[in-house]
Amino acid sequence: AQSVTQPDIHITVSEGASLELRCNYSYGATPYLFWYVQSPGQGLQLLLKYFSGDTLVQGIKGFEAEFKRSQSSFNLRKPSVHWSDAAEYFCAVGPQTGFQKLVFGTGTRLLVSP
Amino acid sequence: EPEVTQTPSHQVTQMGQEVILRCVPISNHLYFYWYRQILGQKVEFLVSFYNNEISEKSEIFDDQFSVERPDGSNFTLKIRSTKLEDSAMYFCASSRGPDGGELFFGEGSRLTVL
Numbered sequence: 001a002q003s004v005t006q007p008d009i010h011i012t013v014s015e016g017a018s019l020e021l022r023c024n025y026s027y028g029a030t031p032y033l034f035w036y037v038q039s040p041g042q043g044l045q046l047l048l049k050y051f052s053g054d055t056l057v058q059g060i061k062g063f064e065a066e067f068k069r070s071q072s073s074f075n076l077r078k079p080s081v082h083w084s085d086a087a088e089y090f091c092a093v094g095p096q097t098g099f100q101k102l103v104f105g106t107g108t109r110l111l112v113s114p
Numbered sequence: 115e116p117e118v119t120q121t122p123s124h125q126v127t128q129m130g131q132e133v134i135l136r137c138v139p140i141s142n143h144l145y146f147y148w149y150r151q152i153l154g155q156k157v158e159f160l161v162s163f164y165n166n167e168i169s170e171k172s173e174i175f176d177d178q179f180s181v182e183r184p185d186g187s188n189f190t191l192k193i194r195s196t197k198l199e200d201s202a203m204y205f206c207a208s209s210r211g212p213d214g215g216e217l218f219f220g221e222g223s224r225l226t227v228l
Contacts, residue, residue: 004156028168036219043118043205044219054198074212090157100209100217105155 006105023091118220137206
């Protein structure tokens with residue numbers, strides 16, 4: 001069965017500290033992998049995606065993620081968190097072909113302390 | 115920057131009433147989707163739509179649900195007879211192409227069924 005696990009429901013990070021949000025997936029074939037961010041009252045914004053090639057992908061707002069096939073993981077990182085990064089982050093997987101029927105994780109809410 | 119817009123942002127309805135949620139996808143996109151997020155749960159795929167017909171739907175998308183593109187710009191989700199468990203945030207999304215094409219999400223329509 002296809003599934004995405006985000007083991008951390010909430011994470012609190014001090015402003016300026018580094019961040020890593022975990023994502024593990026289970027998928028029958030090689031998937032496309034995504035991280036979305038949702039700020040309060042906003043829609044889902046794509047941070048970055050992995051299709052193929054270099055396993056370290058760069059996204060917007062200074063985020064990056066690393067695809068590790070052996071661990072079925074796609075963790076999101078940022079070297080220095082800003083207060084504006086406080087939001088909910090969703091990892092998702094989707095098929096490499098066909099319609100974008102994405103499977104989402106339950107999300108991780110990031111709180112940024114001063 | 116082009117965006118997906120959804121109306122209404124919040125709708126409250128009585129159980130058994132019909133509800134129509136509206137979406138205006140990005141103008142040159144051809145693939146349209148509805149996802150939903152029940153409070154505290156993960157975002158779930160409902161249906162994908164292309165060339166004026168449903169291309170894929172989930173088991174959630176039963177006979178109470180229907181989608182339509184009534185004109186060249188709107189994409190609607192109709193719930194024929196709402197149930198309490200239909201209370202959720204409904205996200206519309208669109209993409210230019212199906213194969214790994216980025217999904218652009220709207221800000222969501224929150225439906226509350228009393």
